[in-house]
Amino acid sequence: MKTYLDCIPCFLKQALETARLSAADEKTQKKILDEVARAIPRFPLLYSPPQMARVIYGAIERFTGKDDPYAKIKEKSNKLALSIYPMLKKKVVHSHDRLLTAVELAIAGNIIDYGVKNNLDVEEELKKILDKEDKAIRREKSSLFDYRSFRAALKRSNTILYLADNAGEVVFDRILIEEIQKTYKDKNIIYAVKEKPVINDALRGDAVFAGIEEIAAIVSSGVDTPGTVLSLCSKEFLNIFRRADMVISKGQGNFEALSDYTRPVFFLFMAKCPVIARDVKCALGDVILLYKNKRVKEKAS
Amino acid sequence: MKTYLDCIPCFLKQALETARLSAADEKTQKKILDEVARAIPRFPLLYSPPQMARVIYGAIERFTGKDDPYAKIKEKSNKLALSIYPMLKKKVVHSHDRLLTAVELAIAGNIIDYGVKNNLDVEEELKKILDKEDKAIRREKSSLFDYRSFRAALKRSNTILYLADNAGEVVFDRILIEEIQKTYKDKNIIYAVKEKPVINDALRGDAVFAGIEEIAAIVSSGVDTPGTVLSLCSKEFLNIFRRADMVISKGQGNFEALSDYTRPVFFLFMAKCPVIARDVKCALGDVILLYKNKRVKEKAS
Numbered sequence: 001m002k003t004y005l006d007c008i009p010c011f012l013k014q015a016l017e018t019a020r021l022s023a024a025d026e027k028t029q030k031k032i033l034d035e036v037a038r039a040i041p042r043f044p045l046l047y048s049p050p051q052m053a054r055v056i057y058g059a060i061e062r063f064t065g066k067d068d069p070y071a072k073i074k075e076k077s078n079k080l081a082l083s084i085y086p087m088l089k090k091k092v093v094h095s096h097d098r099l100l101t102a103v104e105l106a107i108a109g110n111i112i113d114y115g116v117k118n119n120l121d122v123e124e125e126l127k128k129i130l131d132k133e134d135k136a137i138r139r140e141k142s143s144l145f146d147y148r149s150f151r152a153a154l155k156r157s158n159t160i161l162y163l164a165d166n167a168g169e170v171v172f173d174r175i176l177i178e179e180i181q182k183t184y185k186d187k188n189i190i191y192a193v194k195e196k197p198v199i200n201d202a203l204r205g206d207a208v209f210a211g212i213e214e215i216a217a218i219v220s221s222g223v224d225t226p227g228t229v230l231s232l233c234s235k236e237f238l239n240i241f242r243r244a245d246m247v248i249s250k251g252q253g254n255f256e257a258l259s260d261y262t263r264p265v266f267f268l269f270m271a272k273c274p275v276i277a278r279d280v281k282c283a284l285g286d287v288i289l290l291y292k293n294k295r296v297k298e299k300a301s
Numbered sequence: 302m303k304t305y306l307d308c309i310p311c312f313l314k315q316a317l318e319t320a321r322l323s324a325a326d327e328k329t330q331k332k333i334l335d336e337v338a339r340a341i342p343r344f345p346l347l348y349s350p351p352q353m354a355r356v357i358y359g360a361i362e363r364f365t366g367k368d369d370p371y372a373k374i375k376e377k378s379n380k381l382a383l384s385i386y387p388m389l390k391k392k393v394v395h396s397h398d399r400l401l402t403a404v405e406l407a408i409a410g411n412i413i414d415y416g417v418k419n420n421l422d423v424e425e426e427l428k429k430i431l432d433k434e435d436k437a438i439r440r441e442k443s444s445l446f447d448y449r450s451f452r453a454a455l456k457r458s459n460t461i462l463y464l465a466d467n468a469g470e471v472v473f474d475r476i477l478i479e480e481i482q483k484t485y486k487d488k489n490i491i492y493a494v495k496e497k498p499v500i501n502d503a504l505r506g507d508a509v510f511a512g513i514e515e516i517a518a519i520v521s522s523g524v525d526t527p528g529t530v531l532s533l534c535s536k537e538f539l540n541i542f543r544r545a546d547m548v549i550s551k552g553q554g555n556f557e558a559l560s561d562y563t564r565p566v567f568f569l570f571m572a573k574c575p576v577i578a579r580d581v582k583c584a585l586g587d588v589i590l591l592y593k594n595k596r597v598k599e600k601a602s
Contacts, residue, residue, distance in 0.1 A: 008334050009313035016306055033309050037341035
């Protein structure tokens with residue numbers, strides 16, 4: 001996804017939020033905002049929004065000396081998510097379609113950081129997202145929740161690349177990966193995390209903490225952007241990305257970074273931002289499982 | 302009120318909204334955003350937020366050739382407000398405290414432009430704002446709705462300067478001015494509008510259209526900012542401002558521009574912006590009648 005003009009005010013909002021999280025004083029916060037403001041005229045709209053994060057986090061690190069302002073939030077998210085793992089597992093075991101429930105949980109798990117920040121009852125929030133009847137109906141009928149293609153792709157694929165999104169959410173990913181391994185034996189699942197801290201994106205340590213190491217191979221994509229921006233990925237990762245039989249991409253950031261590329265990708269995310277909701281043509285808060293592949297794109301254009 | 306850091310992302314949001322309203326194409330919208338972004342590092346936080354409007358509207362005019370993008374909205378607001386004038390008058394006539402109802406209406410009238418933009422039922426919206434029991438209670442008890450001081454000041458003042466806010470809202474101001482003239486005879490009321498178009502702020506033509514000319518003297522403050530920034534006002538206006546026995550300031554913009562000055566001012570506005578709500582220590586959407594004078598300030602500090 002290219003950067004929309006509506007993303008530009010939001011860049012400054014994110015910079016301010018992160019500056020505050022880094023305990024920068026007001027003067028330093030202003031310096032960080034100024035730096036981001038100065039970068040705006042030079043930022044090509046053809047870039048995807050996650051690429052601006054490099055400017056923001058570069059400024060944060062330079063002015064505050066902190067390279068991981070979300071460290072505490074990530075730790076709390078991981079612990080909170082792991083503490084509800086048995087409850088999540090139970091939800092899956094007792095459902096009509098275990099894989100479907102695991103998919104939905106993996107998408108809804110995105111709210112865990114929000115829960116930590118706002119002291120919310122995560123179990124309650126998950127219920128709100130998943131149990132709403134109208135949402136379930138919408139999902140059944142919608143091309144924006146293409147579960148059928150997803151299941152078919154899982155069946156025929158040997159190597160599956162799974163692009164992680166956030167810390168905490170990694171525990172929900174574990175639930176889905178376990179379910180995939182249980183349903184379709186002998187799958188080679190590769191779980192890709194970010195190379196360096198950016199926002200609350202999952203790093204190797206978060207994946208290991210969640211127990212992913214036992215069920216998938218953990219690799220780094222090589223990027224320090226909150227989305228897998230291919231031009232910034234390592235060669236090793238790009239090889240995996242191109243050769244994988246199936247790519248599962250989690251979260252808005254990865255959607256922003258990859259939605260314009262033509263290799264088939266399954267995008268699993270919650271549409272939390274109005275710009276993305278408009279781009280995808282869904283409602284804010286929708287649980288999305290979008291299959292983008294070259295053929296679909298050619299037909300559409 | 303000084304500019305808070307949270308205002309900075311909002312400047313870009315406002316610039317984008319206005320650029321779109323001016324029917325600028327996407328490239329031009331980006332140029333306008335770039336211009337505002339470049340101005341951010343040079344903008345002193347000691348300035349009040351309305352001063353940034355000069356940068357925004359300067360860029361809009363330079364890149365689109367339009368100096369009054371809100372012209373249509375203002376016209377619609379004026380007509381809509383005038384069409385409900387009889388209904389508003391009836392509300393006042395049938396109330397227990399006519400002046401109080403007129404004050405509340407004058408504040409709530411701020412929503413008229415929002416109603417026009419979003420095709421809302423203005424009568425319904427006014428009801429929501431004014432009839433809510435909890436709000437009425439809060440207003441009664443709160444120092445943020447100092448109706449007692451307001452009435453006392455009206456009684457003892459001869460020359461009253463009334464700072465207008467928006468087009469459309471001018472009709473609600475007329476209701477209040479009529480009520481003041483009816484309650485306290487022989488008051489010299491001066492109604493100050495902006496000199497040049499900025500956002501949907503009222504100009505002389507809007508005041509005349511609303512029928513203010515028959516009940517008050519209309520003057521221009523000399524400014525082209527969405528708030529009466531004293532350093533930009535005409536000498537003639539400053540004389541009136543300093544010598545008036547009482548100043549009634551309408552709207553958030555005038556509050557932002559004047560809240561740090563020490564002459565006593567009654568600020569009547571709806572707190573629509575979270576930054577202002579925090580500054581004033583009220584809830585979002587609150588109907589505020591705040592009396593700021595030097596003595597109160599000295600006591601507080």
